[in-house]
Amino acid sequence: MINSRKFAQSSAPGPKRVLPGMVVKPGPPGLGPFDSVRPLQARLGNQAMGRLLQSGILMRKIGIGHAADSMAPSVQRELRRRPPGREQEPPALSPEQIQDAIVYNNGRYSETHTRIIQDIVGTPQTGRFDENTIHAIVEWQADFRMTDMDGMVGMRTLRTIVLEMMRGGYSRGRIVWMIVDGHNMPTTGLASLTYDPALAGSNASTSGPIPGDSTVVIGPDAFAQGYEGLVHTIRHELEHVQQRRSGMANQNLREFLAEGIEIMSVGMHWEGLAGFMDDAGRCLQFWDRLSTAEQQANWGRFTEIRTRVQQRFDRARAADQTTHQAVIDDFNARNRP
Ligand SMILES: [Zn+2]
Numbered sequence: 001m002i003n004s005r006k007f008a009q010s011s012a013p014g015p016k017r018v019l020p021g022m023v024v025k026p027g028p029p030g031l032g033p034f035d036s037v038r039p040l041q042a043r044l045g046n047q048a049m050g051r052l053l054q055s056g057i058l059m060r061k062i063g064i065g066h067a068a069d070s071m072a073p074s075v076q077r078e079l080r081r082r083p084p085g086r087e088q089e090p091p092a093l094s095p096e097q098i099q100d101a102i103v104y105n106n107g108r109y110s111e112t113h114t115r116i117i118q119d120i121v122g123t124p125q126t127g128r129f130d131e132n133t134i135h136a137i138v139e140w141q142a143d144f145r146m147t148d149m150d151g152m153v154g155m156r157t158l159r160t161i162v163l164e165m166m167r168g169g170y171s172r173g174r175i176v177w178m179i180v181d182g183h184n185m186p187t188t189g190l191a192s193l194t195y196d197p198a199l200a201g202s203n204a205s206t207s208g209p210i211p212g213d214s215t216v217v218i219g220p221d222a223f224a225q226g227y228e229g230l231v232h233t234i235r236h237e238l239e240h241v242q243q244r245r246s247g248m249a250n251q252n253l254r255e256f257l258a259e260g261i262e263i264m265s266v267g268m269h270w271e272g273l274a275g276f277m278d279d280a281g282r283c284l285q286f287w288d289r290l291s292t293a294e295q296q297a298n299w300g301r302f303t304e305i306r307t308r309v310q311q312r313f314d315r316a317r318a319a320d321q322t323t324h325q326a327v328i329d330d331f332n333a334r335n336r337p
Helices: 004-011 038-044 046-054 057-062 066-070 073-080 095-106 111-121 131-143 155-167 172-182 220-224 227-245 251-264 273-288 292-315 318-332
Strands: 190-195 204-207 214-218
Touching (some): 095 131, 111 131, 131 155, 155 172, 155 227, 172 227, 190 227, 204 227, 220 227, 227 251, 251 273, 251 292, 273 318
Parallel strands (some): 190 214
16 A cells, blocks of 8 residues: 655655654764665665565664664564555445445544544545545555455554554554544543553553542553553553442452453453463452452352453463463362352
8 A cells, every 4th residue: 555655755854754654763964764775766666665665674774663662572573563465455345335434433533543544544634534545444454464354443453553653653642542442442430541651560550539530541561561462451441440430449349350351352352371361360369359248249250251261271272271270270269159
């Protein structure tokens, strides 16, 4: 889908946009970031050059994607997983399908986020989903070899867009909100949700009166987990917002239930096995701190969670099962209170 157009404009002064959402780091004085590749561009043409850039090889050479450099290795690894390139051309959507995609996307993304998606997929930033934008999303989906080339920015497409935002230097606070929007996460009772680069010692924190509106802060450790972990952390904190708003005073119960949200992973990508089992261990730890009355009231939820942990465990490789055997044994040792 590469936008030779944007690439061709990249000789304008100031921070330069080459691919949607990407900002080029200014090079040393007297040497533009593209000076070293311009002869190649002239030989290959814009489109082939765009593909090369898309492959990530040249980008690292000329310093694009510097936002990634300050990130945790797990995130950097993900960012290097460039779009594999299309294997098949996307279908031409019918007017009805285009309309469905517009309705779907409008149901999720604010005007600001619509503009960002348009920036990333390379269409004019109107802030409104229109036919043009839907076509560009379909092209994007084809480049990432998605099976659903439907123009809808669902979980899988969002993932690629957010990774592109990270690479392109969008602020982390904006990225957090993009994830909230794209997953339709609950936001009632939210006083504020921000990124704080100074938050240390935990992925995130939620504070405020109970009952009442909460302030959520997401920190660098949340981002260091990689995309899925970040999504789970945000969802976990927003669960706390709902709990606090409704007056749930017991922190152990709040944590048991919020870990449960991560384990059930409804409407989110699954975390890796290590992160998942970590959640499971913590979930059980908080369960054990509940009173008998609270355990009785939440036994149904406990068994749902345990079933999910067991399913995931059963599907793991033998070596991973050995690693996590203690957690599953612990879960199975709990009896109805
Ligand atoms: Zn929590």
